Amino acid sequence: MDNFVFDNATKIYFGKDQIKKLPGLLTPFGKNVLLVYGGGSIKRTGLYETIQTLLSDFNIIECEGVEPNPHHTTVQRGADLCKQHHIDVILAVGGGSVIDAAKVMGAGAHYDGPIWDLVVDASKIQDVTPLVTVLTLSGTGSEMNRGSVITNTQLNIKKGTGGQNSLPFASIIDPTYMMTLPANQTAAGAIDAFSHAIENYFKADNDTFMQDAISESVMKAVIKYAPIALKEPTNYQARANLAWASTLALNGLTGVGKPGPWAVHAIEHELSAYYDLTHGLGLGILIPVWLGFILEDEMMPIFVRYGVNVWGIDSSKDDSTIAYESIDRTIEFFKSLNAPLTLREVNIDSTHFEVMAKSAVALGRLTQHLFPLDENDVMMILNQCL
């Protein structure tokens, strides 16, 4: 186990009706609230109305229309609103895109240059406007971490950023908000949570028992509860267990003490920088192909652990059988969620593969992974995804 710092102060209010805590959470910061949300689904579900009622004593400025894979221009608009209206606290209501955008808006509120600077160079994120979130779609884990992924559609770059102060002050996670999600969003969120666990699981093999056990638990939770949530969208226990597993998948617990970068996310970010692709679905296409690509002798101990502990494959089988079976089981599982398994299904062809591969290796530091990937490797993976 490598040395690490675990430092995560986000207060989580989990369960039904926790929204009632909202006024009390915002009050210490002030009256001027920037309400950040997406395409308006919160108006259809009634959550927007609930929040307006609860916050009738606050001055609410709205920043609507945060897109999936949020654009830096939208983040700039939010940062400008913060400055213009002397915003005291940001309230992000939505999924990972909305929360990611809100984090960088809050940093931009205290930065004089263009917002894209804060994505290119995370060290420029210093002071931030406090952030409270209300999660409506589990998966990204953004509600309890410092990270944001922002897209520059002019440059076709999708990149992660985040500062020491980027952690939400508090997040409300009410599983009932997820009961009205379309099936493909439930599936995408579930695969996203699964991907965070599997990226951390395969990125190093250095005696990190609890970290790996928690990753295995996240994957098993997704395997158990995602199919239930798809079949019975209003099943509270399924939504609750999916949500809490998603939060724990990326709040530090699965990654601390393990060195090295992730692999699949870097490649997926390239895909959704060029195409309007749902992040979780892109990951679901890439993961099985990537697993097949890295299935070499040096990775075998991790594959065997994955197969036996996550998929319950008989440990008396030989290692190679367990490894191949673990990949087959992963594919079958994503398929059972009705997730696409090829890039063709999401209308992506090989046009940009070369520049994507180059960028993924550079931005994702993929040559530093436990199983290093160069541009040719990424090209091969992308081509196999077609």
Add this chain to the structure above:
Amino acid sequence: MDNFVFDNATKIYFGKDQIKKLPGLLTPFGKNVLLVYGGGSIKRTGLYETIQTLLSDFNIIECEGVEPNPHHTTVQRGADLCKQHHIDVILAVGGGSVIDAAKVMGAGAHYDGPIWDLVVDASKIQDVTPLVTVLTLSGTGSEMNRGSVITNTQLNIKKGTGGQNSLPFASIIDPTYMMTLPANQTAAGAIDAFSHAIENYFKADNDTFMQDAISESVMKAVIKYAPIALKEPTNYQARANLAWASTLALNGLTGVGKPGPWAVHAIEHELSAYYDLTHGLGLGILIPVWLGFILEDEMMPIFVRYGVNVWGIDSSKDDSTIAYESIDRTIEFFKSLNAPLTLREVNIDSTHFEVMAKSAVALGRLTQHLFPLDENDVMMILNQCL
């Protein structure tokens, strides 16, 4: 899963040489430091000297001699020192007893009445002096939670307390500090961590997948690494994995969303209120007997999960066989750690059982457990432990 709040801001600095961060962690609070420690083992190991050198720019007031099962009179002494010397920050260097005591000292520094008030009524804990800890013995989890257990030897009461502000600001966990522990302390710490997981695991059965999976992981980590740490005290990976599992066992993750009180701790607190018994060893005597006592039909699903997931017992066996086997395996494991298995071995007889049983039921709210215990039940458990 019940509604819950997860709110744990303690910064963990984990690994070798993290002690170098100490001056930076204390500086923001001020120069006047109360150094709290136990019987002087930190002088033998050189840690005392290291800290004195690192903190040569600070004014250090010492509060030495915190006993195992810390006495309220010692806590009073520390609180008085805080007031007298205008202490800005408390530095607790030791195991759970030292950290537990330091938490209440910091609360006492801001309270005018006698310190025992803060144990009897936790709501009286309001402002506290900030606390930084350096952990030298893993097990209690006190380095990342709000709890303290304080003993009043005049009244023979050992009781838990803790306020919203009782969380350490930061804790340094360097597994190398645990390499010089006597074997019985390593064993006691391991059983203590195991006990926190098993108490949360058996206290409710309400669809809390991640919580229970983390409890199982803690128990499996202890089962894997405690024997290694006993055999090879300087094995870094064993010490590191034991330490991180111990911290995660009681920082909220295993208990959130699960209602009800614990059972074994309440009974053990009675034993060590009357006798100078190491907490972890008392738990090790009680757990197997308690498991046998609560092995009834309504608890069977939890026993089966425990047997299969923690001990790897073949799930095709019938439930009752799995359950009994899981208890046998637990006993064998504690035995393999050279932990005592009966109260006679630690020189405790039945003299105080009646009053202990009464007090455990009252203080521990044992009738509200998923498997309720009344005074007669506790008497039976204690008698079986003889």
